[in-house]
Amino acid sequence: MGQVSITYTLVVPSETRQLAQVRNFVTKHARQANVAEEHIDALRLAIDEACANVIEHAYQGNPEKEVHLAMTIEPTRIIVRIRDHGCPFDRTAYRRPDVRELSRKRKSGGLGVDIIRRLMDKVEYHNQEGTNEIRFVRFRQSRQDGFR
Amino acid sequence: MSNFSVAFRNADAATILSVCGELDAHTAPELESAIKKCRDEGKINLIINGHDLDYISSAGLGVFMAFIEEIRTLGGDIKICALKSKIFDVFDLLGFPKIYHIVETEEEALSLFERGIQPIQGD
Numbered sequence: 102m103g104q105v106s107i108t109y110t111l112v113v114p115s116e117t118r119q120l121a122q123v124r125n126f127v128t129k130h131a132r133q134a135n136v137a138e139e140h141i142d143a144l145r146l147a148i149d150e151a152c153a154n155v156i157e158h159a160y161q162g163n164p165e166k167e168v169h170l171a172m173t174i175e176p177t178r179i180i181v182r183i184r185d186h187g188c189p190f191d192r193t194a195y196r197r198p199d200v201r202e203l204s205r206k207r208k209s210g211g212l213g214v215d216i217i218r219r220l221m222d223k224v225e226y227h228n229q230e231g232t233n234e235i236r237f238v239r240f241r242q243s244r245q246d247g248f249r
Numbered sequence: 250m251s252n253f254s255v256a257f258r259n260a261d262a263a264t265i266l267s268v269c270g271e272l273d274a275h276t277a278p279e280l281e282s283a284i285k286k287c288r289d290e291g292k293i294n295l296i297i298n299g300h301d302l303d304y305i306s307s308a309g310l311g312v313f314m315a316f317i318e319e320i321r322t323l324g325g326d327i328k329i330c331a332l333k334s335k336i337f338d339v340f341d342l343l344g345f346p347k348i349y350h351i352v353e354t355e356e357e358a359l360s361l362f363e364r365g366i367q368p369i370q371g372d
Contacts (some may be wrong), residue, residue: 117275121252122306124271142335149306156325200314200344207318209311212343216307219342224302 103215107134108173115156115166117187123152127172134174140239143177143220145240150171150213151235159233177241178222184234190214192226251276255283262362263328265293265355269319272309280312282327284327288316289341296358300331305339326350326368330358 111132113119151169160166163174169184198211215246218224221237228234253276257267264287272280287295297313316326328350330342340351348369351356 117273119277120273120306124273142338145304146306146339149273153306153308157274190289201348202347204314204317204348207315208307209281209315212307212310216339 106173106175108171110172112167113152113170114164115160115162115168116154116164117156119156119168120149123168123170124149126170131179131195132176136174136241139244140179140225140241143239144172144181147217147239148181148183148235149219150216151181151237152192154213155183155187155233158190159185161186161188162172177237179241180236181221181238182234182236184232186231189228189233190226190235194208209220231245251279253279257283257287259292260296260359261342262359263296264292265296265298267298267301272302272312273304273306274308274371275340277308277312280309281315282310284316286319287335288323293320293323294362295320295325295327296355296362297327298331298355298358299329299333299336302332302336305336307343310340310343310345312320313345315347326362328352328358328361330355 111123113123127145128141131144135206148170154169157170166187172183173180191206195214198215202212217237222240223238225236251340253270253272256267258267266278266283284295313327320327332353333349338353340346345351350369351362
Protein backbone atom coordinates (compact mmCIF):
# COMPACT_ATOMS: atom_id res chain seq x y z
CA MET A 102 0.00 0.00 0.00
CA GLY A 103 2.95 2.33 0.65
CA GLN A 104 2.75 5.62 2.49
CA VAL A 105 0.82 7.55 -0.10
CA SER A 106 -2.21 9.62 0.69
CA ILE A 107 -4.82 10.05 -2.02
CA THR A 108 -7.70 12.52 -1.93
CA TYR A 109 -10.83 12.01 -4.03
CA THR A 110 -13.31 14.84 -4.44
CA LEU A 111 -16.91 15.02 -5.59
CA VAL A 112 -19.33 17.92 -5.96
CA VAL A 113 -23.04 17.14 -6.29
CA PRO A 114 -26.20 19.25 -6.45
CA SER A 115 -28.06 19.43 -3.16
CA GLU A 116 -30.70 16.78 -3.99
CA THR A 117 -31.45 13.54 -2.20
CA ARG A 118 -31.40 11.64 -5.48
CA GLN A 119 -27.64 12.32 -5.60
CA LEU A 120 -27.06 10.22 -2.47
CA ALA A 121 -26.78 6.99 -4.45
CA GLN A 122 -24.05 8.59 -6.56
CA VAL A 123 -22.23 9.72 -3.42
CA ARG A 124 -22.34 6.18 -2.01
CA ASN A 125 -21.11 4.68 -5.28
CA PHE A 126 -18.25 7.18 -5.32
CA VAL A 127 -17.18 6.25 -1.79
CA THR A 128 -17.42 2.51 -2.43
CA LYS A 129 -15.55 2.64 -5.74
CA HIS A 130 -12.56 4.62 -4.50
CA ALA A 131 -12.31 2.91 -1.12
CA ARG A 132 -12.36 -0.53 -2.79
CA GLN A 133 -9.72 0.54 -5.29
CA ALA A 134 -7.55 1.56 -2.33
CA ASN A 135 -8.10 -1.84 -0.66
CA VAL A 136 -9.98 -0.42 2.30
CA ALA A 137 -11.60 -3.29 4.26
CA GLU A 138 -15.32 -3.81 3.60
CA GLU A 139 -16.28 -3.14 7.25
CA HIS A 140 -14.73 0.32 6.96
CA ILE A 141 -16.35 0.92 3.57
CA ASP A 142 -19.79 0.07 5.01
CA ALA A 143 -19.22 2.51 7.88
CA LEU A 144 -17.86 5.28 5.67
CA ARG A 145 -20.60 4.92 3.09
CA LEU A 146 -23.28 5.26 5.76
CA ALA A 147 -21.62 8.12 7.65
CA ILE A 148 -21.01 10.09 4.43
CA ASP A 149 -24.60 9.47 3.26
CA GLU A 150 -25.89 10.74 6.63
CA ALA A 151 -23.70 13.86 6.53
CA CYS A 152 -24.65 14.70 2.93
CA ALA A 153 -28.36 14.07 3.64
CA ASN A 154 -28.11 16.49 6.59
CA VAL A 155 -26.58 19.16 4.34
CA ILE A 156 -29.26 18.66 1.67
CA GLU A 157 -32.20 18.65 4.09
CA HIS A 158 -31.07 20.97 6.86
CA ALA A 159 -28.21 23.24 5.75
CA TYR A 160 -29.69 23.88 2.30
CA GLN A 161 -33.30 23.01 3.21
CA GLY A 162 -33.88 21.18 -0.04
CA ASN A 163 -32.60 23.91 -2.38
CA PRO A 164 -31.25 22.01 -5.43
CA GLU A 165 -29.37 25.10 -6.71
CA LYS A 166 -26.76 24.56 -3.98
CA GLU A 167 -23.81 22.17 -4.00
CA VAL A 168 -22.40 19.66 -1.55
CA HIS A 169 -18.61 19.27 -1.56
CA LEU A 170 -17.08 15.98 -0.49
CA ALA A 171 -13.39 15.12 -0.08
CA MET A 172 -12.24 11.67 1.03
CA THR A 173 -8.56 11.19 1.82
CA ILE A 174 -7.32 7.62 2.08
CA GLU A 175 -4.13 7.23 4.09
CA PRO A 176 -2.39 4.01 5.09
CA THR A 177 -3.77 4.12 8.64
CA ARG A 178 -6.94 6.16 8.38
CA ILE A 179 -9.59 7.68 6.13
CA ILE A 180 -10.41 11.35 6.52
CA VAL A 181 -13.68 12.78 5.20
CA ARG A 182 -14.57 16.45 4.77
CA ILE A 183 -18.03 17.59 3.71
CA ARG A 184 -18.53 21.27 3.07
CA ASP A 185 -21.56 23.48 2.50
CA HIS A 186 -22.52 27.14 2.54
CA GLY A 187 -25.92 26.78 4.17
CA CYS A 188 -27.30 27.06 7.71
CA PRO A 189 -24.75 25.81 10.24
CA PHE A 190 -25.49 22.76 12.40
CA ASP A 191 -26.29 23.85 15.95
CA ARG A 192 -24.12 21.59 18.08
CA THR A 193 -25.35 23.14 21.31
CA ALA A 194 -28.88 21.89 20.63
CA TYR A 195 -27.73 18.33 19.95
CA ARG A 196 -28.34 15.51 22.36
CA ARG A 197 -28.01 11.81 21.72
CA PRO A 198 -31.36 10.49 20.47
CA ASP A 199 -33.34 7.69 22.05
CA VAL A 200 -35.09 5.50 19.48
CA ARG A 201 -37.87 4.56 21.89
CA GLU A 202 -38.60 8.19 22.72
CA LEU A 203 -38.53 9.23 19.04
CA SER A 204 -40.88 6.35 18.18
CA ARG A 205 -43.31 7.40 20.91
CA LYS A 206 -43.29 10.92 19.50
CA ARG A 207 -43.72 9.54 15.95
CA LYS A 208 -40.57 11.34 14.79
CA SER A 209 -38.79 10.13 11.69
CA GLY A 210 -35.60 12.19 12.01
CA GLY A 211 -32.79 12.79 14.43
CA LEU A 212 -30.60 9.71 14.01
CA GLY A 213 -28.08 10.79 11.37
CA VAL A 214 -25.59 12.63 13.58
CA ASP A 215 -25.71 9.82 16.12
CA ILE A 216 -24.86 7.28 13.40
CA ILE A 217 -21.86 9.36 12.29
CA ARG A 218 -20.60 9.66 15.87
CA ARG A 219 -21.01 5.96 16.55
CA LEU A 220 -19.22 4.87 13.39
CA MET A 221 -16.38 7.37 13.18
CA ASP A 222 -13.39 7.65 15.52
CA LYS A 223 -13.27 11.41 15.45
CA VAL A 224 -15.89 14.01 14.38
CA GLU A 225 -15.32 17.76 14.18
CA TYR A 226 -17.39 20.68 12.97
CA HIS A 227 -15.94 23.89 11.60
CA ASN A 228 -17.68 27.06 10.57
CA GLN A 229 -15.78 29.92 9.00
CA GLU A 230 -17.02 32.84 6.94
CA GLY A 231 -20.24 31.13 5.92
CA THR A 232 -18.64 27.79 5.13
CA ASN A 233 -19.60 24.79 7.25
CA GLU A 234 -17.45 21.72 7.30
CA ILE A 235 -17.89 18.40 9.04
CA ARG A 236 -14.67 16.39 9.23
CA PHE A 237 -14.50 12.84 10.40
CA VAL A 238 -11.90 10.13 10.65
CA ARG A 239 -12.08 6.34 10.69
CA PHE A 240 -8.94 4.43 11.58
CA ARG A 241 -8.19 1.39 9.48
CA GLN A 242 -7.37 -1.06 12.26
CA SER A 243 -9.76 -3.95 12.73
CA ARG A 244 -12.32 -3.33 15.43
CA GLN A 245 -14.95 -5.15 17.40
CA ASP A 246 -17.25 -2.21 17.93
CA GLY A 247 -19.43 -0.53 15.35
CA PHE A 248 -19.74 -2.57 12.20
CA ARG A 249 -18.63 -6.17 12.19
CA MET B 250 -35.03 6.32 -11.56
CA SER B 251 -35.53 5.02 -8.04
CA ASN B 252 -33.32 2.19 -6.84
CA PHE B 253 -35.95 1.05 -4.36
CA SER B 254 -39.25 -0.79 -4.60
CA VAL B 255 -41.91 -2.30 -2.35
CA ALA B 256 -44.10 -5.29 -3.25
CA PHE B 257 -47.21 -6.23 -1.26
CA ARG B 258 -48.43 -9.72 -0.44
CA ASN B 259 -51.27 -10.82 1.83
CA ALA B 260 -50.98 -13.79 4.16
CA ASP B 261 -53.68 -14.90 6.63
CA ALA B 262 -52.09 -13.25 9.63
CA ALA B 263 -50.33 -10.25 8.09
CA THR B 264 -49.51 -8.17 5.06
CA ILE B 265 -45.98 -8.64 3.83
CA LEU B 266 -44.05 -5.74 2.33
CA SER B 267 -40.99 -7.00 0.48
CA VAL B 268 -38.51 -4.18 0.18
CA CYS B 269 -35.86 -4.23 -2.51
CA GLY B 270 -32.86 -2.00 -3.21
CA GLU B 271 -31.55 0.99 -1.30
CA LEU B 272 -33.53 2.80 1.38
CA ASP B 273 -32.17 6.31 1.93
CA ALA B 274 -33.40 9.90 2.27
CA HIS B 275 -34.49 9.83 -1.36
CA THR B 276 -36.40 6.55 -1.33
CA ALA B 277 -37.75 6.52 2.26
CA PRO B 278 -40.97 8.36 1.17
CA GLU B 279 -41.83 5.28 -0.95
CA LEU B 280 -41.79 3.04 2.11
CA GLU B 281 -43.72 5.69 4.00
CA SER B 282 -46.43 5.70 1.29
CA ALA B 283 -46.54 1.90 1.31
CA ILE B 284 -47.11 1.74 5.08
CA LYS B 285 -49.68 4.55 4.90
CA LYS B 286 -51.54 2.65 2.17
CA CYS B 287 -51.68 -0.46 4.36
CA ARG B 288 -52.85 1.54 7.37
CA ASP B 289 -55.56 3.28 5.32
CA GLU B 290 -56.80 -0.11 4.12
CA GLY B 291 -56.95 -1.33 7.71
CA LYS B 292 -53.95 -3.62 7.33
CA ILE B 293 -52.10 -3.16 10.58
CA ASN B 294 -50.26 -6.45 10.99
CA LEU B 295 -47.25 -5.71 8.82
CA ILE B 296 -44.11 -7.66 8.04
CA ILE B 297 -41.23 -5.91 6.35
CA ASN B 298 -39.27 -8.57 4.47
CA GLY B 299 -35.76 -7.20 3.94
CA HIS B 300 -34.31 -10.13 2.01
CA ASP B 301 -33.56 -7.93 -1.01
CA LEU B 302 -32.72 -4.76 0.89
CA ASP B 303 -29.14 -3.79 0.10
CA TYR B 304 -28.79 -0.56 2.05
CA ILE B 305 -30.49 1.47 4.77
CA SER B 306 -29.70 4.87 6.26
CA SER B 307 -31.32 6.75 9.14
CA ALA B 308 -34.02 8.04 6.79
CA GLY B 309 -35.16 4.45 6.29
CA LEU B 310 -35.04 3.71 10.00
CA GLY B 311 -37.04 6.90 10.55
CA VAL B 312 -40.01 5.48 8.63
CA PHE B 313 -40.34 2.71 11.23
CA MET B 314 -40.10 5.24 14.07
CA ALA B 315 -42.77 7.43 12.49
CA PHE B 316 -45.38 4.66 12.25
CA ILE B 317 -44.78 2.11 14.98
CA GLU B 318 -46.67 3.95 17.72
CA GLU B 319 -49.72 4.57 15.56
CA ILE B 320 -49.83 1.01 14.19
CA ARG B 321 -49.52 -0.42 17.71
CA THR B 322 -52.20 1.92 19.05
CA LEU B 323 -54.49 0.54 16.34
CA GLY B 324 -53.74 -2.97 17.63
CA GLY B 325 -51.19 -4.03 15.02
CA ASP B 326 -47.43 -4.18 14.78
CA ILE B 327 -44.56 -3.88 12.32
CA LYS B 328 -42.22 -6.85 12.40
CA ILE B 329 -39.03 -7.03 10.41
CA CYS B 330 -37.47 -10.15 8.92
CA ALA B 331 -34.80 -11.63 6.64
CA LEU B 332 -32.33 -8.75 6.93
CA LYS B 333 -28.82 -9.19 5.57
CA SER B 334 -26.31 -9.02 8.40
CA LYS B 335 -24.91 -5.64 7.35
CA ILE B 336 -28.44 -4.18 7.30
CA PHE B 337 -29.23 -5.72 10.69
CA ASP B 338 -26.05 -4.05 12.00
CA VAL B 339 -27.53 -0.62 11.22
CA PHE B 340 -30.75 -1.44 13.11
CA ASP B 341 -28.67 -2.87 15.93
CA LEU B 342 -26.34 0.14 16.11
CA LEU B 343 -29.24 2.30 17.29
CA GLY B 344 -30.98 -0.23 19.50
CA PHE B 345 -33.94 -1.12 17.28
CA PRO B 346 -33.97 -4.81 18.33
CA LYS B 347 -35.03 -3.68 21.82
CA ILE B 348 -38.21 -2.14 20.44
CA TYR B 349 -39.03 -4.10 17.29
CA HIS B 350 -39.31 -7.81 16.62
CA ILE B 351 -36.53 -8.45 14.11
CA VAL B 352 -36.46 -12.13 13.16
CA GLU B 353 -34.59 -14.24 10.65
CA THR B 354 -37.41 -15.56 8.51
CA GLU B 355 -40.80 -14.49 7.22
CA GLU B 356 -42.27 -17.69 8.69
CA GLU B 357 -41.08 -16.64 12.13
CA ALA B 358 -42.58 -13.19 11.72
CA LEU B 359 -45.89 -14.68 10.57
CA SER B 360 -45.82 -17.08 13.49
CA LEU B 361 -45.49 -14.17 15.94
CA PHE B 362 -48.70 -12.69 14.54
CA GLU B 363 -50.46 -16.07 14.36
CA ARG B 364 -49.65 -16.78 17.99
CA GLY B 365 -50.73 -13.30 19.04
CA ILE B 366 -47.32 -12.40 20.45
CA GLN B 367 -47.50 -8.85 21.74
CA PRO B 368 -45.20 -6.13 20.39
CA ILE B 369 -42.02 -5.50 22.33
CA GLN B 370 -42.78 -2.79 24.85
CA GLY B 371 -39.19 -2.18 25.87
CA ASP B 372 -37.91 -1.16 29.29
